[in-house]
Every structure is written in structure tokens, then in C-alpha cells.
Amino acid sequence: MTMKEKKKVALVAHDNMKRDLAEWVDWNWEILLRHHLVCTGTTGKMVTRTLTERGGAEEISHFDITLLKSGPLGGDQQLGSMIADGEISALIFFWDPMSAQPHDVDVKALLRIATLYNVPTAINRSSADFLISSPLFEHDDYRPVVKDYTSYIERVLK
């Protein structure tokens, strides 16, 4: 198996779950650094801090990371747009099952669009562990199949 292609890996966490994601990123930094990370704003700052604090090693001095807007300010929707454009290879989204979010509709929309486009998605640490340890995670030839929506797009309206 070869791995030449950098993938765009989205990382998002609600506030109560950010510590979990930081630990997970710290644990998996070597794999993550081989890819382009795309994060909602505050998560992205935390991921940057986590990777920077890892420090020291040569390979840590540079990493590709894009910070979108903060989730409640449109970041979830920006990420959803990237998914609709086929740019995101995996989504790690530690959403908070115990707190109401002001942008709940955006959270739902992000999860919906990720499901629609068959994006490999992890919603907690165990599923994130399973996802990142899969040989398919870095497989160049693996492309999730997206359902054919032609008949929906071309439906006849009366």
C-alpha cells in the first residue's frame, strides 16, 4: 500500500469535548501531520497549540492547517460546503451530547451532509481510534462511493 496523497482531514469539537480532541490529536500527531487539517476556528486554535506544544521534532515545525470560522459563526457550514465539493476525506467531529448548541441546526446539517456524501465520520474517541487506525485511512485508492442522485436531480416537477 502506498500513501502519496495528502488528504484533507476535518477536526471539530464542541467546547466540552475539546480536551478529548486535544488528547486524541496529541496521541495521533504523526499520522495527522501527513495530512492537511481543516478545523472550525476555536478547535483549530487548540489543535495548533497541541501540535506546537508537541514541539521539538523536525517534522512538527511545519503542518498544514486551515482554520475556518468558529462553528457557531458559520464554520460548520463552511465545512459542509467543502464536503459538498468533495474536498474532505474524513471528518472527526466530537459533538457534545449533553449541551444545547446555539447553532444546533448547523451541527445537524454538517452531520447530514457528511452522511449524504459518505464521508468517513467519527463522533467520539473510540470511533476516531477505529477510523485513524484503519488501513483505508491513508489508502490512495479508496474513494467512498456517493449514491447516484441523478434521478432525484432530474425528477420531473408537475
Ligand SMILES: O=C(CO)COP(=O)(O)O
Ligand atoms: O461549534 C463547533 C462545531 O459545531 C466548533 O466550533 P469551534 O471549533 O469554533 O469551537
